[in-house]
Amino acid sequence: MDWSPEALSPREAFQRPSFRTKTDKIFCQETSSAKLSGGRVPLCFDWRAPDMFPDLARDDVFRLETRRLWLRWPQASDARNLAALAGDWEVARFTAHIPHPYTLEDAERFIRDSRIGNSLGRHLRLVMTLKSGDRSAIGMIGVQTDDGSNLGYWLGKPYWRQGLAGEAVGAMIDAFFLVTKAPALTAAAMPENAASQAVLRRIGFRPAGEAPAPGRHHGGKALLFALDRESWARAA
Numbered sequence: 001m002d003w004s005p006e007a008l009s010p011r012e013a014f015q016r017p018s019f020r021t022k023t024d025k026i027f028c029q030e031t032s033s034a035k036l037s038g039g040r041v042p043l044c045f046d047w048r049a050p051d052m053f054p055d056l057a058r059d060d061v062f063r064l065e066t067r068r069l070w071l072r073w074p075q076a077s078d079a080r081n082l083a084a085l086a087g088d089w090e091v092a093r094f095t096a097h098i099p100h101p102y103t104l105e106d107a108e109r110f111i112r113d114s115r116i117g118n119s120l121g122r123h124l125r126l127v128m129t130l131k132s133g134d135r136s137a138i139g140m141i142g143v144q145t146d147d148g149s150n151l152g153y154w155l156g157k158p159y160w161r162q163g164l165a166g167e168a169v170g171a172m173i174d175a176f177f178l179v180t181k182a183p184a185l186t187a188a189a190m191p192e193n194a195a196s197q198a199v200l201r202r203i204g205f206r207p208a209g210e211a212p213a214p215g216r217h218h219g220g221k222a223l224l225f226a227l228d229r230e231s232w233a234r235a236a
């Protein structure tokens with residue numbers, strides 16, 4: 001996959017601000033490294049190859065370890081836990097796409113989709129499990145690549161405020177920059193989602209403007225955050 005910047009002049013790039021065109025699939029991202037490092041030129045990338053994650057991440061033996069967590073591929077047996085934890089409105093309300101109510105069938109479908117996408121390298125979705133526990137799912141973290149590289153995560157409410165999301169996000173961004181050649185990772189949070197913004201800022205994401213909010217927040221504005229490869233490498 002070629003991640004080299006596409007040869008668009010700055011003017012051409014700015015004239016195509018809405019990022020991915022339907023026809024040529026060139027992706028331009030104003031929040032990429034040029035902007036974060038003080039430049040004003042959005043970078044554009046060839047987006048024709050959807051298989052961003054390499055073989056290494058496409059097998060379900062792939063896992064990430066943090067001090068207290070394993071991050072692993074979701075399994076059919078996770079459905080009950082995922083449905084119960086993500087079925088809590090307190091968890092779902094700040095996410096764009098978790099349905100509410102969230103049924104066992106929703107969780108089973110999500111797990112199937114996640115495993116298919118993982119094996120194709122289109123995204124990387126991992127469940128969070130506690131190393132000290134029975135390894136059951138306590139949350140999800142993933143990078144979607146259908147429109148840029150976007151980080152998303154949620155944690156079951158009983159596990160909040162222990163720094164676990166920060167650990168999971170740290171491991172995921174390290175893996176993302178190590179196994180892909182992508183130039184930047186973005187994330188979005190609703191303005192009232194202080195916890196998610198705190199997680200992103202602490203790990204090094206910088207504010208990158210606002211965008212129309214997707215999914216259940218349609219009609220509102222989401223705050224965008226970005227972390228470019230150079231900033232990640234400097235902080236590592």
Ligand SMILES: CC(C)(COP(=O)(O)OP(=O)(O)OC[C@H]1O[C@@H](n2cnc3c(N)ncnc32)[C@H](O)[C@@H]1OP(=O)(O)O)[C@@H](O)C(=O)NCCC(=O)NCCS
Pocket residue numbers: 090091092094095152153154155156159160161162163164165166167188189190193194195196198199202
């Ligand atoms: C966002 C979420 C994953 C954070 O998980 P967490 O493990 O509780 O977060 P952490 O313990 O790592 O806390 C990280 C920071 O957020 C702060 N924080 C946690 N909960 C908070 C809250 N309710 N309000 C304000 N700040 C909060 C912590 O104090 C900490 O700040 P610090 O780094 O300055 O010390 C969790 O609240 C969640 O799943 N929320 C629902 C789903 C969601 O919002 N997903 C993200 C969508 S963008």
